Amino acid sequence: MSDGNFIDPRERQTQIGRAEIEQKLRQTMADGALSSGWIIGGPKGAGKATLAYRIARGLLDPGALKDDRSFDASKTSQGVNLIANAAHPDLFILEREWDEKKSKYKTEISVDSVRELISFMNRTAAFAGARVAIVDTADDLNRNGANALLKILEEPPKNSVILLLSSTPGRLLATIRSRCKTIELRPVVDELVADLVQSETNVNKDDARTIAAHAGGRPGYALTLAMEEGAIAINLAHEFLRASAAGDASSKVAVTLASKAGEQHWPIFTETVLSGLVDAARKGARGNRVDGPLSGADPASLIAGWRALSDVTGRGAALNLDKAQILHAMSYDLRAALREGA
Incomplete structure (x- = not known):
C-alpha cells in the first residue's frame, strides 16, 4: 500500500484540471451574478467535493483568495482553517447520517436533515457574509427530502448558495435541475492525473500511468487506487x-x-x-x-x-x-x- 496520505476535500488546497471552471465562476462572482443553486455533476472521484469546498472558501472568506482567477486561498486564513476543521458557522454540510445501531451510514438523506439545512439557511450569517450549504450527495436525497430542498431553491434567502453534488444529475428532480446552474466535471487528461498520483503517493512512474489510464480522468479515484x-x-x-x-x-x-x-x-x-x-x-x-x-x-x-x-x-x-x-x-x-x- 502507498505511504501517501489521502487529503480530505475540506483541506485540499489545489485541484487539477478545473482552472477554466474556476475562472468562469470567479468572473460570475465579480459580476454579482452568482446563482443561489448549483449542481456539480460528475462521476465518483471526479473532484466534486473538492470543487465545492473551494467555492465555499471563496464565498465565505473572499479576502483569503490569492488571485481573481481561481479559488486558491491562503492556508493561514481563519475562514479557510475553520472550513478545513468542519467548524465554520456559516457552512452547512448535508450528507447521510451515521446509524449508531447498525454501525454504518444510513442509505438516504431524510427530510428532517433537509429541514435542518433550511433552518440554517434562514439564519443570520455569523460573519455577516454568505451562508453556504453543500449537499453531498443530492443522489442520496429521498423523495420527501428532495421536495423539501426544492422549496428553498425556489425562494432562496439573500446571500445564500447551495451546492448540490451529484454523480447522476439527470436523475435529480426536474424541478430541482431547473432551479440550478450545472457544472459538469469532465475527465482530466491522464498526464495530469498521473502527475498528481506521483506527487501525493509513493507509486512509481509506470504504476502512476497505469492507474491514471484506468481512472478515466477521475483524480480522486486515481488517488484511491494508488492508496x-x-x-x-x-x-x-x-x-x-x-x-x-x-x-x-x-x-x-x-x-x-x-x-x-x-x-x-x-x-x-x-x-x-x-x-x-x-x-x-x-x-x-x-x-x-x-x-x-x-x-x-x-x-x-x-x-x-x-x-x-x-x-x-x-x-x-x-x-x-x-x-x-x-x-x-x-x-x-x-x-x-x-x-x-x-
Whole structure:
C-alpha cells in the first residue's frame, strides 16, 4: 500500500484540471451574478467535493483568495482553517447520517436533515457574509427530502448558495435541475492525473500511468487506487482478460487473488475487468480501434461476457463464495462468450 496520505476535500488546497471552471465562476462572482443553486455533476472521484469546498472558501472568506482567477486561498486564513476543521458557522454540510445501531451510514438523506439545512439557511450569517450549504450527495436525497430542498431553491434567502453534488444529475428532480446552474466535471487528461498520483503517493512512474489510464480522468479515484495498490489489481485484471481472450486460464491471477493478501485487490480487479469489457464493446460498436487483450473481439460477445461476469461476481459476493471458485467461473464464462462471438 502507498505511504501517501489521502487529503480530505475540506483541506485540499489545489485541484487539477478545473482552472477554466474556476475562472468562469470567479468572473460570475465579480459580476454579482452568482446563482443561489448549483449542481456539480460528475462521476465518483471526479473532484466534486473538492470543487465545492473551494467555492465555499471563496464565498465565505473572499479576502483569503490569492488571485481573481481561481479559488486558491491562503492556508493561514481563519475562514479557510475553520472550513478545513468542519467548524465554520456559516457552512452547512448535508450528507447521510451515521446509524449508531447498525454501525454504518444510513442509505438516504431524510427530510428532517433537509429541514435542518433550511433552518440554517434562514439564519443570520455569523460573519455577516454568505451562508453556504453543500449537499453531498443530492443522489442520496429521498423523495420527501428532495421536495423539501426544492422549496428553498425556489425562494432562496439573500446571500445564500447551495451546492448540490451529484454523480447522476439527470436523475435529480426536474424541478430541482431547473432551479440550478450545472457544472459538469469532465475527465482530466491522464498526464495530469498521473502527475498528481506521483506527487501525493509513493507509486512509481509506470504504476502512476497505469492507474491514471484506468481512472478515466477521475483524480480522486486515481488517488484511491494508488492508496490501495490499484496498479497491482489493474495488471491482474489485464492478465485475466489476456488469458481469457487467448482461451487460457491464468494461474498467476488465481493464486494472487485467492490469497489473503489478494482480498484488497478483488474489488478493483472485478471493476477493472467489467469496465474493460464495456469500454472495448463500446469502442468496437463505434468502429474505433480496440487495443490490448480484447483487440478483435466482437462487441456483442463482449457484452455477453460482461453480463455473465456481472452475474457471477454478484452471486459470488451474495453467497460469499471462495475467490478461486468465482475466478474459475468468470474465466470459463468469458471464454465461452468470446468463443461464441468468434
